Amino acid sequence: MTHRAGRHFLQIPGPSPVPDRVLRAMSAQVIDHRGPGFADVGKRALDGMKTIFKTDQDVIIYPASGTGAWEAALVNALSEGDRVLMYETGHFAAMWKKMAEKLGLRPEFIAGDWRGGADPDAIETRLREDRGHEIKAVCVVHNETSTGSVTPIAQVRAAIDAAGHPALLMVDTISGLASIDFRFDEWGVDVAVSGSQKGLMLPPGISFNAVGAKAMEAAKNGGMRRSYWDWLDMKAINQTGYFPYTPATNMLFGLNEAIAMLHDEGLENVFARHQRHGAATRAAVRHWGLEVLCRQQGQESGVLTAVVMPEGHSADAFRATALKHYDISLGNGLSKVADKVFRIGHLGDINDLTLAGTLTGVEMGLRKAGVPHQSGGVDAAMKVLDDTPAPGIAAE
Numbered sequence: 001m002t003h004r005a006g007r008h009f010l011q012i013p014g015p016s017p018v019p020d021r022v023l024r025a026m027s028a029q030v031i032d033h034r035g036p037g038f039a040d041v042g043k044r045a046l047d048g049m050k051t052i053f054k055t056d057q058d059v060i061i062y063p064a065s066g067t068g069a070w071e072a073a074l075v076n077a078l079s080e081g082d083r084v085l086m087y088e089t090g091h092f093a094a095m096w097k098k099m100a101e102k103l104g105l106r107p108e109f110i111a112g113d114w115r116g117g118a119d120p121d122a123i124e125t126r127l128r129e130d131r132g133h134e135i136k137a138v139c140v141v142h143n144e145t146s147t148g149s150v151t152p153i154a155q156v157r158a159a160i161d162a163a164g165h166p167a168l169l170m171v172d173t174i175s176g177l178a179s180i181d182f183r184f185d186e187w188g189v190d191v192a193v194s195g196s197q198k199g200l201m202l203p204p205g206i207s208f209n210a211v212g213a214k215a216m217e218a219a220k221n222g223g224m225r226r227s228y229w230d231w232l233d234m235k236a237i238n239q240t241g242y243f244p245y246t247p248a249t250n251m252l253f254g255l256n257e258a259i260a261m262l263h264d265e266g267l268e269n270v271f272a273r274h275q276r277h278g279a280a281t282r283a284a285v286r287h288w289g290l291e292v293l294c295r296q297q298g299q300e301s302g303v304l305t306a307v308v309m310p311e312g313h314s315a316d317a318f319r320a321t322a323l324k325h326y327d328i329s330l331g332n333g334l335s336k337v338a339d340k341v342f343r344i345g346h347l348g349d350i351n352d353l354t355l356a357g358t359l360t361g362v363e364m365g366l367r368k369a370g371v372p373h374q375s376g377g378v379d380a381a382m383k384v385l386d387d388t389p390a391p392g393i394a395a396e
Contacts, residue, residue: 009326011330013304013343016197016198016349018201019201022202026250026253030249039242040241041249044256048260055210058235061206061207063247063248064206065207066172066207067099069174069207069209072229075229077191077223078136082105084106085126086108086139087151090145091335093172100139108126110122114146114147115294115296116296124160124162128165143173145304145343147306147337148292148306149296150176152299154186157188157189175198176198179199179348180274180275180302191210193209194208201349206255209231220232272391274347283381284378286380287376287380288363290308290309292308305344307342313371315340316339318369322361322364322369326361326365330344330345344362355381363375
């Protein structure tokens with residue numbers, strides 16, 4: 001069979017489906033990235049991303065994945081041998097730590113159980129012990145994509161300040177930005193990392209660093225050897241709307257359209273929509289009699305929900321069944337929770353009907369795969385949606 005009727009449900013926690021408006025913007029003919037017409041494109045993207053990060057500081061855009069922006073953050077602001085405090089919230093926190101080790105940093109991991117965000121109290125306790133201020137940065141993941149848990153970034157900043165510690169606060173908000181609230185300036189973040197393929201509703205291919213003054217000063221006075229990732233080279237030419245090397249031109253066309261879409265809806269409405277869809281999804285999961293991986297109340301993600309499979313049942317086998325029979329892609333479990341959880345993405349340009357279709361596909365898949373559950377989870381989710389007004393839509 002070469003054609004399947006209907007649309008494929010891409011409900012992984014990123015890449016998220018790309019809206020038609022963004023696809024059309026990206027389909028424009030390539031232009032000269034050194035020519036006079038490109039300056040406006042570059043400036044719109046750079047200035048527009050400041051509004052998404054909620055910052056007046058510098059934003060750097062790389063033709064790279066989020067992994068590249070991870071590396072850029074570390075090599076610009078830190079020097080080989082520096083101690084870095086990190087928190088084990090899940091797979092991606094562990095991968096960032098692994099990168100730090102490869103770069104010659106000395107990361108220290110505060111152990112976590114993958115069931116919630118980073119604990120600000122534990123971070124404060126460790127920083128108070130560091131009387132010599134050997135720790136140069138605290139690195140945390142805002143929205144842990146492997147678990148569906150959110151770290152309270154403002155509380156982490158408060159913990160660093162309460163300890164009287166000068167460490168930089170570096171935040172991975174790759175899957176959080178443009179889906180759940182993030183306030184770079186207000187929360188006192190020094191470096192933030194993000195990517196294009198999640199809440200920004202683009203294909204993978206560009207990534208970002210938001211950089212505060214303290215971190216930029218660290219890059220001027222030190223950091224590691226770098227060329228491609230150098231903030232200073234980027235900042236010097238970005239002021240004119242251009243880049244020191246070939247940018248991902250058509251991705252920037254799409255980025256500008258995505259930023260316009262986010263502001264057309266209103267960022268606060270975007271955040272409320274994601275939180276509402278997360279609450280509805282968790283209601284469905286719990287009605288099915290399954291367990292949500294995140295168990296810290298108030299730290300559950302609006303981006304995705306990770307679902308624990310019943311003992312003796314394979315999450316990957318279930319996902320394969322759902323894909324085969326109902327054409328829905330669900331996220332797999334990673335590393336420590338491989339084959340033990342599946343992840344429902346509810347991020348990006350989706351509405352109530354998209355979510356209802358997604359949860360229907362999951363429930364049908366559970367039945368087809370023989371996974372023990374109680375039917376009616378979709379009804380439970382619909383009740384949450386009915387009881388919570390959709391943001392931006394007037395009640396009748």
